[in-house]
Amino acid sequence: MAQKKLMERRAFHTRINSPDVKPAEKWLGYLLGPAGALLLNAVLATYLNVYYTDVLKLTSIWGGAFLVIFPIISKVIDAVTNVAMGYVIDRTHTKEGKARPWLLLSAPLMALRGILLFTVPNGSETVQAVWVMVSYNLFYSFAYTIFNMSHSLMVPLSTRDTGQRGGLSVFNQITTIMMSGILVALIFPMAIMPAIGVDKGRWITLMSILSVLALPLTLLEYYFTKERVTEEVENAGAESVAFARQLGAIFSDRYMILIYAYFLISAVGACIKNISLVYFCNYVLGSYNDGVTQTMISVIGGIPMGIGIFAVWPLAKRFGKRNVTIAGCILITIGSGICCMFPTDMTMMLVGQFVKNIGGLPGSYVFMALFADVLDHMEWKTGFRSDGLAMSVYNIIAVAMVGICTGIFNGMIAGAGYVAPEIVNGVTVAAEQTQAVKNAFIFGFVGLETITGLVMAALLLFLNVEKNIGNEQAEIRARREGNKE
Numbered sequence: 018m019a020q021k022k023l024m025e026r027r028a029f030h031t032r033i034n035s036p037d038v039k040p041a042e043k044w045l046g047y048l049l050g051p052a053g054a055l056l057l058n059a060v061l062a063t064y065l066n067v068y069y070t071d072v073l074k075l076t077s078i079w080g081g082a083f084l085v086i087f088p089i090i091s092k093v094i095d096a097v098t099n100v101a102m103g104y105v106i107d108r109t110h111t112k113e114g115k116a117r118p119w120l121l122l123s124a125p126l127m128a129l130r131g132i133l134l135f136t137v138p139n140g141s142e143t144v145q146a147v148w149v150m151v152s153y154n155l156f157y158s159f160a161y162t163i164f165n166m167s168h169s170l171m172v173p174l175s176t177r178d179t180g181q182r183g184g185l186s187v188f189n190q191i192t193t194i195m196m197s198g199i200l201v202a203l204i205f206p207m208a209i210m211p212a213i214g215v216d217k218g219r220w221i222t223l224m225s226i227l228s229v230l231a232l233p234l235t236l237l238e239y240y241f242t243k244e245r246v247t248e249e250v251e252n253a254g255a256e257s258v259a260f261a262r263q264l265g266a267i268f269s270d271r272y273m274i275l276i277y278a279y280f281l282i283s284a285v286g287a288c289i290k291n292i293s294l295v296y297f298c299n300y301v302l303g304s305y306n307d308g309v310t311q312t313m314i315s316v317i318g319g320i321p322m323g324i325g326i327f328a329v330w331p332l333a334k335r336f337g338k339r340n341v342t343i344a345g346c347i348l349i350t351i352g353s354g355i356c357c358m359f360p361t362d363m364t365m366m367l368v369g370q371f372v373k374n375i376g377g378l379p380g381s382y383v384f385m386a387l388f389a390d391v392l393d394h395m396e397w398k399t400g401f402r403s404d405g406l407a408m409s410v411y412n413i414i415a416v417a418m419v420g421i422c423t424g425i426f427n428g429m430i431a432g433a434g435y436v437a438p439e440i441v442n443g444v445t446v447a448a449e450q451t452q453a454v455k456n457a458f459i460f461g462f463v464g465l466e467t468i469t470g471l472v473m474a475a476l477l478l479f480l481n482v483e484k485n486i487g488n489e490q491a492e493i494r495a496r497r498e499g500n501k502e
Contacts, residue, residue, distance in 0.1 A: 038181045042241050047171070047188040050238025053231035054123075054164050056196040057131055060227060062291050063201055064210075066423060068135065071437050072215045075149065078142050081431035085424045087150055092420025095158040096413040102166045103409025104260060114244030115405070116167040116174060123164035124235035130156035131228030135221045157416065164235065170408050173389040174244040177490055183330050186385045194381070202315030206298070211306045214445035215438060249497060250402060263403040267410060270398065272391045275480045279473055281414050283380065286469035288422035293461030296430070301360055301455050301462075305438060305447030310363075317367045317374070325378035333379065338387045341379040343477045348376025350470030356463035373466065380473075390486045397489035400496075429457040 303310025352373025359365035436448035
């Protein structure tokens with residue numbers, strides 16, 4: 018017993034006992050399990066740049082260039098680690114699957130690295146800059162990459178049943194919406210941000226709690242998820258495929274290229290919007306940390322997300338995942354256009370946000386199921402699966418856009434003359450921003466998505482993978498059965 022490897026110990030065994038996804042798997046593995054890591058990431062996506070600009074005041078380092086260059090360089094590193102992680106996952110062979118074991122490793126790493134992100138020592142600008150760069154990359158290029166790669170693969174690897182995949186995709190998205198759309202978007206601006214202001218000690222306490230919370234919940238995700246597709250492939254005696262061959266298959270498939278192009282455009286719009294949100298609410302639509310403006314914007318965004326839980330998947334089944342997503346992209350453009358015309362009018366902003374967020378529902382709830390269909394299509398065409406590498410490219414786009422968009426945004430506001438708030442007599446006092454700075458916030462939050470929505474709709478017109486996916490999946494199963502005989 019003592020000689021057994023860690024992953025072979027009985028406590029870690031979670032055997033596949035049914036070809037169908039069970040309730041415990043849905044609720045604990047896909048809904049509750051990812052909640053801790055997704056909450057931590059949602060807070061970081063919205064507020065980490067605020068911590069850098071307003072609490073640490075890093076906008077002055079290198080004449081403002083640090084917050085432009087550092088995110089871009091970091092995401093180049095992140096892109097490399099994503100490729101490496103995808104390669105490693107595709108070559109992982111354990112009784113627990115190829116992606117799930119990495120969830121187990123990511124749990125303690127995220128907890129520790131999340132704390133290090135905020136415990137920046139007081140010292141010279143050089144010391145702070147080095148700490149920020151190292152801690153940021155330890156978290157995003159290492160710990161969170163391991164989690165995100167393995168977590169993102171669980172829906173495609175869970176089952177080939179498109180209906181069950183869709184259900185799991187919805188469960189995953191519910192968790193994302195609960196964390197980002199309710200806790201981060203509602204509770205944080207209303208209760209938490211006014212309380213912590215730009216007090217560094219309070220930030221460290223808060224983020225340490227959130228980082229530690231990710232540990233037990235990620236372990237829960239590991240324990241209750243299953244990799245039925247991996248087991249099927251392994252039992253069929255599939256051999257490892259060379260990296261170059263997998264990469265060639267991915268970038269020669271027009272559906273996968275369309276998926277990547279769609280996601281690239283979507284990520285640009287979403288990243289800039291998310292980074293701009295706090296600044297837009299603080300300086301354009303409302304006043305600094307007023308506890309109301311951002312909450313109202315978030316509430317009007319959360320209502321459609323609640324509706325989407327019940328409406329989107331039935332519509333996708335009837336009209337197709339692609340078609341409802343195209344309709345959603347058009348609504349994004351219309352809603353963003355309304356907001357762009359009336360950026361200081363709360364009523365019109367709420368109307369535009371409601372329309373825009375209705376449009377975002379299909380992309381939120383069914384996109385990963387559509388991605389899974391493309392992975393199956395590639396397997397049908399090539400005879401092998403490239404889940405890890407395909408997902409690594411997908412994640413490279415996501416992480417690269419975060420870095421590039423953060424750098425662009427910080428460059429925009431620094432060039433326009435952004436002035437960070439100060440603590441005066443224990444109270445956070447915000448500076449009055451110029452119209453040029455406000456225009457940068459308006460473009461970032463509502464202007465860009467009027468463009469990206471139309472581009473995404475145009476791309477999806479060519480993504481008709483659903484047309485033959487049922488027949489292709491049946492052929493894959495027939496091949497597997499034939500190989501067993």
